[in-house]
Structures are given as C-alpha cells and as structure tokens.
Amino acid sequence: MVEKPPITFEVLARDGEARAGVLTTRRGIVDTPVFMPVGTAGTVKGMRFEALEEELDARIILCNTYHLWLRPGANVIRKCGGLHRFTGWRRALLTDSGGFQVWSLGALRKITEEGTRFRSHIDGNLQFLSPEISMEVQAALGSDIVMAFDECAAGDAAPDVLRRSMELTSRWAKRSRVRFDSLQSQALETGRTAPSETINGAQALFGIVQGGSYLDLRRESLDRTTEVGFDGYAIGGLSVGEEKTVMWRVVTDITPRLPADKPRYLMGVGTPEDLVEAVSRGIDMFDCVLPTRNGRTGQAFTSRGKINVKNAQWAVDTRPLDETCDCSVCRRHSRAYLRHLCLSGELLASVLLTHHNLAFFLDTMRRVRQSIRSGDFNKFRREFTEGLNEFEQDKALSSSDV
C-alpha cells in the first residue's frame, strides 16, 4: 500500500488570496504558482528538453492523453517504459484526461453515461474513451499527476444541459477515483520495466470542477468533487470562448472555496495578464498553449505587450524582442532577424519565438512567486499590467505622428 504520498503541497507565503507554495513530486520540487508548458504529443513543440530544463528551469509540463493514446498509442509507450522514458523528459509530468480534447472534436463525438465515442482526428477510426480507460492510459503513461475524466460542456449551453453535464462529470470523477485506486494498488497495468518503478502509489489524482458560468452549479460540482477526494483540484471548462468577465466571476467565487491545503489548477489559462489575475484569486497551477502556439505564428509576448514579429516596423530593428528579457534568444537575436525568419517560413522562427515566449511566461511566474514571498504582489501586479500596455501606447503615438 501507499507509504509515502505521491505529491505533497505546502503553502509557504500568502499575499491577500495569492499564495506561494511548493509542490513536491517524486520527480522534483515545483514552486507554485507554476505555469506548465504544453507538450501535447510528448513534445513541447519546437523546444529541446535541455533548454526547458537547463535554461528555462521548467519543473513540470503537461501532456495530452488523447493525443498520445491515439498516436503512438498506450502500448508503444508502455513497452518503452512509460512516458518519461519514451520522451526523455525527466521532471514532473501532468497528463490531462482526454475529456477536453474529445469534447473539442464537436460533431465527431457522442457522449453516453458509459463514456465518449468519437472519431479519431488522425484516421477517422471510431474510438471509445471512458473514466476507466482514461485512468488505464494515464497509468501506462506513468504521469506524476493524473486528471480525472470529465465532460466539458459548452460555455453557452442551457442551464439544464450544464447541470446534466456537471452531474455526469461528478459520476465520472467517482469512477475515475475507483479505477485509479485499483491501478495504484497493482503494478501490472503499467509500462514501468523495473520493479522499483511501478506506479504503485506513485501517481497523484486531481479532480475537476465543472458547471459552466453558473455559480450554483460550480459550487455543487465543487462539493461533489471534494467529497470524492483528490490530491488537487482543477477548475475546468473556462477559457473556452466565454466572456472574460464570466471567467473571473467563476474563478473569484470558486477558488477560495477549494481546499486550501491542496494545489488549485486553472485549466487552459491564459495570457500573462490572466495568470497574474488568477494568482491574485488564489490559483497555483496553469497550463496554456498561448506561448507555444503563438510562437509558431510569429507572435511574441514581452514585458511591454504582445508584438507581431512580422510587422514591417521591425525590418531593421536591431533590438531584442524584449529589452528587459535575459533569455538566450533576446541575448543573441534581433527583431530584424526574427522577422526575416518568420517571413521566410524558417523552422528557427518557431523554435526561437517559442523559446522566448516560454521564457517570458516562466519568468513572469518566477517574479510572481518572489513578489508574493516579499509581500509586494499587488505592486508587481499593477506594474506588470501597466507595462503590458506600452506597445499599444507606442502604436497610438506613432499613428498620431503620421
């Protein structure tokens, strides 16, 4: 049976609702609040793990069960000794349950009490995912944090649809917990090749609060989820197209009600401003594709705001993307060069912009943690948010010059 818990969490400092803590996993310590780079198919697109570990010091990444299950498949990863060995990522790893990806397939899926039937986006084959299968796949992946299998309803769905969805999610949470516990107490279902590396008690399980934009549904979902009992709690079903005010209403109401001694994870959020705002409401963990996806389309996040690297205004600009950034891209490359790479469709454009964007997100979180520890979080939050508008102000100024 479980001797040592798979993860422990401790809050070390508070500043208002904001909290700085430490999540201890068997694959290293994760300081919180933390941003998890997204490694969908077992790769944070375009990033070497060496750069993530050595330069950016990312302590945890997220991988997608849905994608890995379809390709290369759980059997391949099991045979290769789990996702860590398969990919070469040595630090903590969180896997989502596949629920959100299947939901985002839209017309291609059909949801029943038992689970979700859908067509693979790769080859169109019919597939079936359930709480039990999700737990089994995540056991084969051997991730450090496993997410319960949930249903994510559309943000603008009718209240009765959202209620049914929330109730289904809570039944699936229980089934996830049961299957997870049974898998943890045996080593047979895993891909670990050495006996010392079974998943026996090595994985943590997080529950997910759903309920759309309705606070009563959200609170009920929270009660049902905490009743099952998890190692951490996520708020799901936000940042899926709803108004920002809706998201903040839910986060502001629900976050302080989540168990204070467990990590709180806001799924799929968000912009740099969003991260800082969510921290101010008590969130500890984040994941988002923005730094990686936007990096691949020529957008850079900087301390002065977002810039489109392809813009003609950077054609002979020899300054780094962000003059206050110390990442290896900003230390070596100019806006003019990065623009040239983007316009030429060069691989290196994606590689460098992704690197810088992740550096900016991870550095922002480092500064968030420092400011909470030193009791300066509100000052940091104000100055950081003001800084993000500077490029916008420049643009306003230069258009009035013309």
Next chain:
Amino acid sequence: MVEKPPITFEVLARDGEARAGVLTTRRGIVDTPVFMPVGTAGTVKGMRFEALEEELDARIILCNTYHLWLRPGANVIRKCGGLHRFTGWRRALLTDSGGFQVWSLGALRKITEEGTRFRSHIDGNLQFLSPEISMEVQAALGSDIVMAFDECAAGDAAPDVLRRSMELTSRWAKRSRVRFDSLQSQALETGRTAPSETINGAQALFGIVQGGSYLDLRRESLDRTTEVGFDGYAIGGLSVGEEKTVMWRVVTDITPRLPADKPRYLMGVGTPEDLVEAVSRGIDMFDCVLPTRNGRTGQAFTSRGKINVKNAQWAVDTRPLDETCDCSVCRRHSRAYLRHLCLSGELLASVLLTHHNLAFFLDTMRRVRQSIRSGDFNKFRREFTEGLNEFEQDKALSSSDV
C-alpha cells in the same frame, strides 16, 4: 591597405594525399578538413547557434548570397551591421556567390557576358546578378570568405558548351577579383557600423574551378583561376547529377594540382563516405545540405549507415539512433520517440534529426583529422566505410530470416 591577411592556412600533417591543417580567420580558428553546415537564408534550418557553437563546435558555416540578397535584401543586412550581427552567428562565415543558385533556377535564367538575368523564386521579379554585384552583396554581408561569381554548366553538357562556360567563369573570376579588391580597399560599401569593422582587407576571396567532366577543361580552368590568384580554391560543378565515377575522376586529377599552400574546397559534397574519400584526395573543406535536409525528411546518418527513422522496425526501439554517438539527441532520445515525432509531423523531429546528423558529420571530420595527425587515416577510412554498411547487412540478414 591590407596589413594582416584575412585568413592564413597551414598544413600541419599529411597522410598520403590527405592533409590536416588549420585555417585562421579573424573570427577564430578552423581545423581542416572541415565540414561547413549550410545556413541558406542565414539559419542552419532548425538549429540554434548555441548548439552549433557550444555542443557541436562548428567553426564555420556557409550562407547563400542568392537567398539573402533576395530576402531580406542586402540593404537590410547592411543596415543591421552585416550578416554576423544580423544573424547572431559569431564565428567564421563563408558565402557562396549566387552563381550556383541562379544556375539551378534552370529555365528562369538567361546568361550573358555581363551576368545572369533571372526571375526570383520568391516573387517572380526580374533580377540581375553579375560578378560585380555578387562582390558588392558579399561585401554588405561581410562574410569572412567570399566566393568568386561563376557559371555552373550542366554536367552532361556538350564539350563546346562546357568550354564556353568555363571561359566565361574565368573572365568572371577576373572581374570578381577586381571588384573585390576595390571594395576591400574602401570601407564605404559595407554594412559595418564601427570604423574598426570595415571590410578593408578583412575578407578572403576564393576562386572556383569549373569544366564539367572534361579533365582538359578542368586543368585549363585551374590554370586560369590560379593565374588570377585567390586565397583558396574550390572545385565547383560536381555532385550536380553526374555519375560518382566522374566526380572522383575529376577530384582525383584536379585536387593535387591545386596550390598546396591554399585551402581546397569541394563544393556541395557530400555523403559521409564522400567526405572521407575526398579527404583522401587532398580536399580540406566541404559543404552539403544532406545532414540538414535529410534530417527534415526523417533520415538519420549513423556510424552503421543511413536509417529511415519512420520505419516500423523502430516503433518500440528504445536505443539511441546511433549507439556510438555521444550527441545530446542520442544521450536522451530513443528511436521510438524520434519515429513518433516524425510520424506526427512534429517540429522537434526536424530539430533533433538535424542536430544528430550535423553531430555525426562534424564528429566524422574530427575523427578524420585525428587519424591524419596520427598517421592512421587509411585504417580509419577502411573501418569507417565498412561500418556504414552494417544496417544494410542487418536488413539482408533479417529478410533472409523471413
């Protein structure tokens, strides 16, 4: 006027015709024989310069004048302070003249005594490139080694066509030399922003021997080229679709006739076997797109031969690409993972395979140099070439098993 030569070259050891030497540039020492990774548009596709410098210790790369001239344009690079500053590459840089790229446009070009008129492959605009313009563009780029502007005739062209082409190349060599010298003696035409960084005497110029597969034309081209006088000599117009035997006949005949005290550069060559064979004939410098281009299509070069990373046989193979390779890709990632990345069309597939392939090419050259210095080159050459057939033998064995 020139005080210190832009480059110096010294042969330190010989083993038969093979020679190990040192090319000293103002941007560092280059041990020869050397393989130059190709950085077409100012980027070695998918490679961070940090990895090229720090891990792979590439001392010199090649960039393409044609591509950079069309995009971002010589003016942009001039305004940004030359190609080194523009790209962030700090070590030695060789630029080709654009002659080969324009030739490879085929029907899009028209060659006259004055130069070559052609349509840009980017926007279809009419462009004109001549020896003088090529020298001017390469001065703006500020490369350490400039190539004379040549015409590369088709390998299977008739003797009279090849003679006219070779004679044109030798007239263009003279014009290249004249314009280059005039540019070197003035600083005005360059993009260098600080007076200490003029190209005044800072660039070296290499001539190119042409003549197709005809040894008499090749020898005449050699005489005419050495008569003009250059800092190094290249053999061009090979590895453009002719039979391998033709290439080796030319290389074997011409290389020992090239000035012994200058670096000898075989343009656009080749496979790992080709590099070792050409070294045995006295070649000092190489460039080739094979490691980078094949890396982007899922092919890996290893000490046991070339492998197609997408093959099903690697699906659960947890071994590195090359078990004798110490590169960061082989230290961390398995064939199974790399296959998954290739099949998923992930950016990282190109990044990692390019890295490994360049590591293999550069490491091969390191071993070539060591073996020449220790007088073991022929032993190395034999064992290396035998090793490259091992995967082929495996395949033969496994098919006979079936």
